[in-house]
Amino acid sequence: MRIAVIASEAAPFARTGGLGDVVGALPAALARLGHDVKVYLPRYGSIDAAKFALVPLDWEATINVAGKTRPLSVEVKHDRKNGVEYFFLGNQEFFGRQNLYHDPEAGKDYDDNDERFLFFSHAVFETLKRDGFQPDIFHAHDWQAALITPLIKTVKAGDGFFAGARTVLTIHNLAYQGTFEKDSFDKLGLPADLFRATGPFEFYEKVNFLKAAIWFADKITTVSEQYAREIQSPEYGCGLDGVLQQRVEDLVGILNGVDYTVWSPSRDHKIPFKYHRANLSGKRGNKVELLRRASLPIRGKTPLIGVISRLVDQKGFDLVAAVADRLFEEDVQMIVLGSGAEMYHKFFQYLEQKYPDKCRAYLTFDDDLAHRIEAGSDIFLMPSRFEPCGLNQMYSLKYGTVPVVRRVGGLADTVEDYDEDTGAGTGFVFEEYTEDALLEALARALRLFPRKRQWTKVVKAGMAQDYSWDQSAQKYHRLFEQLVHS
Numbered sequence: 357m358r359i360a361v362i363a364s365e366a367a368p369f370a371r372t373g374g375l376g377d378v379v380g381a382l383p384a385a386l387a388r389l390g391h392d393v394k395v396y397l398p399r400y401g402s403i404d405a406a407k408f409a410l411v412p413l414d415w416e417a418t419i420n421v422a423g424k425t426r427p428l429s430v431e432v433k434h435d436r437k438n439g440v441e442y443f444f445l446g447n448q449e450f451f452g453r454q455n456l457y458h459d460p461e462a463g464k465d466y467d468d469n470d471e472r473f474l475f476f477s478h479a480v481f482e483t484l485k486r487d488g489f490q491p492d493i494f495h496a497h498d499w500q501a502a503l504i505t506p507l508i509k510t511v512k513a514g515d516g517f518f519a520g521a522r523t524v525l526t527i528h529n530l531a532y533q534g535t536f537e538k539d540s541f542d543k544l545g546l547p548a549d550l551f552r553a554t555g556p557f558e559f560y561e562k563v564n565f566l567k568a569a570i571w572f573a574d575k576i577t578t579v580s581e582q583y584a585r586e587i588q589s590p591e592y593g594c595g596l597d598g599v600l601q602q603r604v605e606d607l608v609g610i611l612n613g614v615d616y617t618v619w620s621p622s623r624d625h626k627i628p629f630k631y632h633r634a635n636l637s638g639k640r641g642n643k644v645e646l647l648r649r650a651s652l653p654i655r656g657k658t659p660l661i662g663v664i665s666r667l668v669d670q671k672g673f674d675l676v677a678a679v680a681d682r683l684f685e686e687d688v689q690m691i692v693l694g695s696g697a698e699m700y701h702k703f704f705q706y707l708e709q710k711y712p713d714k715c716r717a718y719l720t721f722d723d724d725l726a727h728r729i730e731a732g733s734d735i736f737l738m739p740s741r742f743e744p745c746g747l748n749q750m751y752s753l754k755y756g757t758v759p760v761v762r763r764v765g766g767l768a769d770t771v772e773d774y775d776e777d778t779g780a781g782t783g784f785v786f787e788e789y790t791e792d793a794l795l796e797a798l799a800r801a802l803r804l805f806p807r808k809r810q811w812t813k814v815v816k817a818g819m820a821q822d823y824s825w826d827q828s829a830q831k832y833h834r835l836f837e838q839l840v841h842s
């Protein structure tokens with residue numbers, strides 16, 4: 357099949373979270389199954405063209421959106437190793453900015469994100485045509501690529517070039533929908549009827565890109581089976597549970613995979629000491645290095661808790677804040693790597709001042725450090741309020757860093773709670789989103805930690821888990837096949 361993957365992030369080019377990891381790995385896994393896969397990304401100012409040896413195409417094009425014509429420049433990278441071709445669709449005015457979505461000076465998302473990603477969608481169509489690449493499948497990720505679907509099914513419906521193409525929308529996080537004021541709809545150039553009350557684009561009198569994509573996509577996937585069920589309920593549906601229920605026949609949960617060429621302790625070039633399941637001595641070395649770098653006292657018997665996360669409400673930091681003092685009464689240390697909401701930055705700064713020999717916070721995005729924390733910590737804390745899939749708990753399993761997680765979304769699908777009677781399990785799981793439930797799970801972990809034999813059993817059970825992409829890619833492959841032959 358010819359597959360066009362459309363997304364706003366892909367590792368290693370541009371990445372703010374899990375979406376980038378997934379689009380960095382899934383296309384290659386599909387290519388390994390024999391498909392012809394091309395990936396379309398915005399050409400952000402932050403992408404280093406020299407480092408990635410991007411080759412500019414010599415054709416000139418313009419794209420008209422919202423009544424204004426703007427130039428489109430395209431650069432290409434054909435990755436011969438993984439067989440995937442990447443197209444970077446550029447416009448200086450829209451994408452020549454340092455950040456992907458968020459204006460750091462204004463402290464909010466860019467005002468013109470609707471126009472930026474509308475431009476991007478049309479740029480994808482233009483590039484496909486120029487390249488003569490007629491996809492069997494459009495695989496669009498999240499709200500930034502969501503417009504592809506309604507556009508294909510409406511204004512492009514009569515275009516023979518795209519006839520027969522099927523669309524798949526993957527939702528990585530339903531909390532981000534691409535909602536805009538209602539005058540935004542006029543910019544889209546779509547029939548007015550699509551903005552009728554409770555119609556595809558209308559959402560409480562605003563324009564909602566993701567809703568329209570859910571409405572029009574041939575199939576909708578999300579990134580774990582548990583999350584696919586949860587989002588049909590008002591509690592997790594972010595206002596779209598009704599629309600999702602209407603599409604339930606076409607809604608599928610496919611767990612994200614892990615790119616073990618990047619995330620496994622036996623091959624990780626970013627950690628000081630490599631290690632594997634049969635010999636964990638390198639893990640101890642990584643812990644010492646990490647503590648030293650963090651200027652925390654090196655205490656072999658003290659469990660070290662790692663946190664790597666966007667610092668947003670979703671990830672459960674209000675709970676962490678509520679239990680922090682009680683947690684630090686125990687003999688524990690914690691290293692946090694994250695960036696996001698100002699209030700959590702302040703909170704972790706306060707925490708490291710209050711507990712200078714127990715807590716260290718790095719309030720930034722640093723991929724190398726993320727690898728070192730995975731390798732050097734004993735416990736990984738991820739008490740999310742909701743979690744579509746979550747990658748860090750899967751990385752933690754492979755690094756022998758025992759996850760403490762809430763039983764929600766992809767966390768529920770990937771971490772098995774420790775059973776004291778049998779010694780089975782890969783982590784510590786709690787149900788209710790409450791301080792007590794979190795503390796109880798942490799207490800169970802801290803109690804087991806000194807019992808080295810039992811602890812090591814949990815560590816090794818986690819390291820034996822296999823969440824590689826190949827299995828998940830097979831599921832996408834079968835879904836695409838089913839569509840193409842339907």
Ligand code: ADP
Pocket residue numbers: 372373374375377664665666693694695720721722723726745746747748749
């Ligand atoms: P989400 O996509 O909701 O942010 P995931 O767990 O699916 O959460 O993916 C997060 C990815 O982003 C992981 O690869 C994680 O290591 C990375 N990440 C998050 N915050 C940081 C940070 N501050 N520095 C480095 N990597 C980070």
